[in-house]
Amino acid sequence: MKQSLLTIEQLNKMDAMEKYIEVLLDKFPVPITQTELAEEASVTKSAVSKIRERLVAICDINILAYEKKLLLSSDSRIFTQLFFFLFFNRLKPEIILKGNYLKSIVKSWNIHGKLSKNLEGLSYDKFFEEADTDKFIEIVLYNLSKIKVRQKPLHSELQKKKMNELGLLLRIFAYFPILEDPFSEIDMALFNDEEEMIHLLRLRDKIFQFIMHNSEKVLRNWEVLQNIDGKKKDVYLEAYLKAVEHYVRKYINQFTSKVQKKAEMKRIGFKIQYSEIGNFYRLLTDVKVT
Known part of the structure; x- marks a missing residue:
């Protein structure tokens, strides 16, 4: 039977395994x-032995059978339980x-x-590689x-109601501050060397081309423009595209500035031409507007 939320009993059992x-x-x-x-968790071997059965339940049975070692299972059910436990019960996302x-699960x-x-209609795979x-x-x-x-709610509060009632609401409430300004601390400039930086800047160029390419596709089929004939339609289309390009360039340039500062x-050397959108990638000739 499919079960999306953990019961209080299951959560209590997982509480005892938190450090493991x-x-x-x-x-x-x-x-x-x-x-x-036991060594990594700073406990005795007997402490681990006492909850071995619970540990086995969340570990890869094949690794356990052939190597006699513990490795977390990638099974979707186990992943869901671990995610729910750490994200909502322990508030340790x-x-x-x-x-x-x-990363392994996502892959x-x-x-x-x-x-x-x-996103075949948006030509996603024509712009972006794996x-x-x-x-x-x-x-x-x-x-x-x-x-x-x-700060996480007291566990006694959770025990008053099942996780799909008050307990879950208490934990969701703990994440509310994130929603107040979700973009304030977003960091997209992730790189450690010049090669990774250039990949990121190439990705920047691809995103720009992807947005502009699909903006034109969308605008050409926009109902407002469909009711305009002749050259006037082309003038309106160009004006709308210029507006889109203005804002896209604005935000992408802000991103480039962050990359430059981190470099x-x-x-890490950041050449002047790196600031130019399109320096690392330009629209492929086989990606046509339809």
Whole structure:
């Protein structure tokens, strides 16, 4: 039977495993022994042995059988439980968002393939490669991992109601401050060396071309313009496109400035021409407006 929320009993069991779950998340995708888990969690071997059955329930059964080691399972049910537990029960979203475990789960979802298929009409795969989509995901996960929440409610409050009632609402409430200004601390300038910086700037150029290409497609089919004939229609189309381009350039230039500042901080060379949109990527000739 499908179950999206954890019961109080399940949450109580996971509470006892919190420190072990954090260690397993930190070590993923490297399997570890029970002894290593005890050392990393600063507990005795007997303490781990007492909850071994619970640990086995959230670990990869094949790794356990063949290597006698513990590795978190990538099963969707286990992932959902861990995500829900850390995100809402313990209010520690960064624990699961910043590590390799979530990256591994996300990779198995084949997001690039799904975007290419679902955004075929926007020519997504003509502009973006899988490495570009991976960078988008990296940026999203990185910024989500920086989420700060209010002090978690007392666990006794949670026990008064099931998680799908008051308990869940209390935890959702803890994330409300994020919604007040969700873009205030977003950092898209993620790079460690010149190669990664250039990839990011190439992605910037692709985003610009992608938006402008599809803006023209949308505007050409816009009902308002459909009712205008002749040269007047072309004049209106050009005016609307100029307005779109103005704002797109404005925000992209702000992003470029952040990249330049971070490059200076990291002592990575940032050439003058890097500021020019289109320096690393221009519209492909086979991407036609239809």
